Amino acid sequence: MNSLRDLQATCYRAFTDDSSVLPALVRDNGVAPDRRVGVYRNNHQVIYRKALSASYPVVERLVGEACFAGLAREYAREHPSRSGDLQRYGQNYPAFLEHTYGDTRFRYLPDVASLEWAVEEVHLDRDEPPLALSELSRFNKDDYGNLVFTVRRAVRLLRSRFPVFSIWRANQPGSNDRIDLDRGAENVAVTRRGNDVEVHVLDRAAFCLAAELAGGARLQDAWRPFDRQSVGDDAAAAPDLAGALQTILSLGLLSGVTAAGAPPANT
């Protein structure tokens, strides 16, 4: 008799890899053992395809069901599940697609997958109330440059060379929009509003400011790269710090603020 551990190890191998190792240990009962093993091998593929499909419906729509199923099989081989909870199973899928498609004309797929995974993570994340604009009134205007903001935990910032937001939106259920892949880069913020996950495309100034603030930069340092770039530019076209900050605040991307090296003005 096989030990329970040996039998389970043999089953794992039979369901994922070599189907020939198990049938001798399985009763016939009117259906050939290899066909019975085949049911579990098929279930194995269906379980992980469905898990990825739940997280990456846009990628599935873009590549088609058959291709998606083939990618799911490959992904399951490279990234076997390590948990009884499937909610994080797809976390390596964007990197897997980068490896698979990074040098092809489908190289936008990893960015689409990154956006879809950001949506998944924000669904699962701890959240906190967004920072209200009125909170800034606690500080002297002279100290604004020293302000350090906290980005909400349920926020993801995604930089892309492709119109990733437009691709994502055009492939939501019921949409049949066509996207010109040459329409340019789109940078995206994913966040929560109540029980809904929202995806926003940010202009370059707002995105870069948010990314710098997320890295812990003081407001004056976060904006410095833009100030340098705008030297010599038409002043009217220069990025607008107040506008970018207003955008970030109105989308609820920030949750807290302190003044580095200076106490709050009215506390």
Place this chain on the structure above:
Amino acid sequence: MTPGAEQASINAEPIPATAGIGLRGPYHSEIINRRPPIAWLEAHSENYFAEDGIARGALERIRPNYPLSLHGVGLSIGSTDPLDEEHLHRLRALVDCIEPALVSEHLSWGAVGGRHLNDLLPLPYTEEALEHMVRRIQEVQDTLKRPILIENISSYLEFVDSAIPEHEFLVAVSRQSGCGLLLDINNIYVNAVNHGFDPLIYLDAIPPERVAEMHLAGHTARRCGEREILIDTHNTPVSEPVWELFRHAVERFGPRPTLIEWYSDYPALERLLSEAETAQRILDEVHELAA
């Protein structure tokens, strides 16, 4: 909300011996906003592990309005790997938060060597597996500080090594570990067809006092050479032979909390509730005949 008020908002009623439905994400909004009359709900534990996730928030809003059971699919109790401490810890945190009337898992395994198959896989019904299963259920019950229910699974193969009929194994697990039984009537029917046994003999061997809940679901037939194998797909209405078997189960066990499971290709909530009405009608008819 004060801690005291939070406590008071929990629906402390036990699961009634009536027909409820499985709670899934697509139904959250409707159940929160419309509060349809549903006898009770059962949630898959793992779907609500993220304690600050949107799904957990929905469950916390639903909880005060309905008796609720938590049903796990990922603890892999029958695996020979050590119990996943993190998974168990998250389950305990969910149980502490939601205070479900019942907590259940499966007579199955699903991982070996740290690699998961995320499936409910059959055990060989041997003395070794029995001892292992009993020990592991006791570990889970000790951690959760409450008895759990164990559910019989659908299976598509039996091991040559199995020396104990499934129903005897299930009863022995229950008696030796102190867990209750969640009898899935569809799974008994599916296994009876797939392995060639009489489902009535199975049901009649189960002591009524050990049965705390029943499940009903749909299945799908798949051709395997000359024969068909029934697959537990949870995406179709309950079949006629399963309704008949359910009637027999209610006659034998008396009314028990009964759940309609429908876990993919989701129908409108009304369709699910009409399946629950059919189950309730059988519970009522058998009760009236017995009265």
